[in-house]
Amino acid sequence: MADDSIFSGEEDIVRDAEALLEANSTQVPSGAYGRLLDRYKRLFVQLQRIMRMADRFQLELAVTSQRLEELSQIDVVTGIANRRSFNTAYQREWKKARRDGLSMAVSMIDIDHFKRFNDLYGHLPGDVCLERVAGAIDSCLKRPGDYVARFGGEEFAAILANTDTAGAQVVAEKILQAVASLAIPHIGSSYGVVTVSVGIAVDMPPRDDPFDLTLLRAADEALYEAKSQGRHCARVRLGPFSPRFPPPLQ
C-alpha cells in the first residue's frame, strides 16, 4: 500500500537513509549519499511550492471571508448597516452603557407616507429615496459612538451612546431638517417633499438589568406618537430605568 501514500517519496528516502546508516561504511556504494540528498532536495523544493500555493489559497479565503463578513453587515439598498449589524451594535452599546453607568439614546426614524411614495413614483425611485434618506441621516451622526442602521422597510434606527434627552433631540432635529432639505418631491405628503418622523428613547441601563429591548420599544412608541401628531417631527420617551430624568411630559 506504500504506493498509495501521498508521501511515498518521503517514506522511501527515510527507509533508504536508515538502510545507509545501518550499513557498514564499506558497503555503501559511492555517490549514495549524494543521490539521496538530491532526492531530498527535490522534495524540499516541492514542499516550498505546496506551501506557497496553500498560503495563496488561505489568503484568498481569509479575504473572501472578511468580505462576506462585511457584506453580511450592510444593507444592500442603502449601503448603511443592516438589521443584523444593528442587533449586535445595540447589545454592545447597551452593555457598555450599563457598565459605565451612562445614558444611551435610541432613535427610530421612519419615512412619512413611504408606501404612498412607492405607489406614486415606483419602487426603484423608492429605493433611491431610501438611499438618499439614509445618507442624510448618516450625515447627522458625527460622534464616534453614533451609529445608524436600516431597521427594516422604510425605518431606520440610530444609537447615540452617552447621550441624554437634550442631545438626542438636537440630533433628531438635525435629521428632520437634513431629510427635508433633500427636497425629494412627494405629492402624496402634505409637506410636498419626503420627510421623516423620529421617535427617541433615552435610558440608563441599571447595573443588574439583563439585556432587553425596552429602549427599542419605547422609541417605537415615541415614533407612533410623532406619526399621530402630524409627522415630520420628533417625540421622546424615557425608558423605565432613567431615574435621573424627569418623567415623560403629558
Add this chain to the structure above:
Amino acid sequence: MQPLILKGSKSTPSIHFDPASHVLRLQGQSYPENASKFYAPVFAWLREYLAQPEGTRVCVDVELAYFNSSSSKILMNFFEILEKTAANGTSVEVFWRYREDDETSLECGEEFKEDAPGLSFHLVPLTEE
C-alpha cells in the same frame, strides 16, 4: 483497458481518463476528506495505463480552481509520474487551464510547471463567454 470516469462532487474533481483518445482530464475542485483514498484508484489506473508500451501522445487536461494541500502534493506526484513517462519516450502534453481572472490558479500552474521541467506544460487561460 476501460476508461476511468468519476463524477465530480463539491469536494472532488470530475475525472475522465480515456485510454482510447489518450486524454486524461481532471476538472473541478479538490479537497476530499481523505485525498490518498480518493486518488488511490486514479493512480492505480494511471500506472496500468502508462505501463502499456505505446509510443502515443498523451494529453493531460487539468482545470482545478481550488485544491487543498494534500491534493497539491498528489498533483506533484501525478506530474512526477508523467515526467518519468515522458523521459521514457512517450510524448506527454499538459494543459493547465485557469480562469483568466484567477491569478491564484495561474500561479499554481506556474509552480507545477516549474516543478516538472521534463513535461511540455502549457498554461492556458479560459476566457469568459
